[in-house]
Amino acid sequence: MPEGHSVHRIAAQFRRHYLGKRVAVSSPQGRFGDCVLLDGHAVTDAYAVGKHLFVTFDSGDVLHVHLGIYGAWDFAGAVELDDTASSAGGRMGQTNGHGTVVGAHEDSLASIGAPRRTRLRMGESEQAGVSPVVFPPAPIGQVRVRILADDVVADLRGPTVCEVLAPSGVARVRGVLGPDPLVDKKGEDRFVERCRATATPIGRALMNQRIVAGIGNVYRAEMLFRAALSPFAATKTLPEETLRELWRDWVKLLAIGVKTGQMMTMDGLTAGQKRAALANRDDRHWVYRRAGEPCRVCATPIVMEMMEARKLYFCPQCQGVSG
């Protein structure tokens, strides 16, 4: 899935468009019978912890969603167009006065989740010009849950988890999650503590959602490169300051990701390089998905190696991996 930053953006979309609204909740696909528990209730909050999304309702029930590797939300109707996936200069979550709020009749659709192309359905109005665009649009594909308000609709497809929880269930899920910088003020200390208590190498620790919530395969590889750290270094033997710097780098990268919708992990770029990085995903990272290509710093070929069934990328030279 998109890593932690995307889920925070999804939560923001829900807060922006659904807060206080009574909604119809259904499962067009039919595989989420519990959706009736939420149907007809009003949304009271939405927030993310790591890669987990929680949407709370005035009944006290909570919708808990994890996108897994393919999941995505499609928003349609009176939603702000989120063009950050296809162009530079994303601005979702910033001001609302950019003229990007469109009426339901204009039928926009913004997708947040798996790295699929942003859906923008303005086509029907071109095609017709005659027939009025209908709201809500018919579900596309297998929609696990549809959350419909009077002027906005959200469709969820392909999630790993989609369930209704009582507050106690939320506590249970959150209890096994490590700190998320946007949720936990004492996150840095908790992160250090948990690193101190693990026997795994840092390349695994960063992916362990009990140690730190929200980091995935891209941020893992990029953070280790940025820190010039071997993925194989024993976590508990790393200097405390090194762990603290890792946490602070995650804080920084997460903030950029939430703001822009892009996993921008290379900084110090010129404006032109930045534009290229946003346009081509191949130019966006230091090591991720760059196996065999020259390190951007030392030109040593980037190495890919499996670690716990995930692809791990690193520069053996810059990150001091002998092999």
Add this chain to the structure above:
DNA sequence: CATCGATGTTGAG
């Protein structure tokens, strides 16, 4: 058109 793989997690063995 068919196949592959992916920014994850779970649970069987």
Add this chain to the structure above:
DNA sequence: TCAACCTCGATGG
């Protein structure tokens, strides 16, 4: 450790 889950863009014929 590995298959299953479940979707769809990218890739190759």
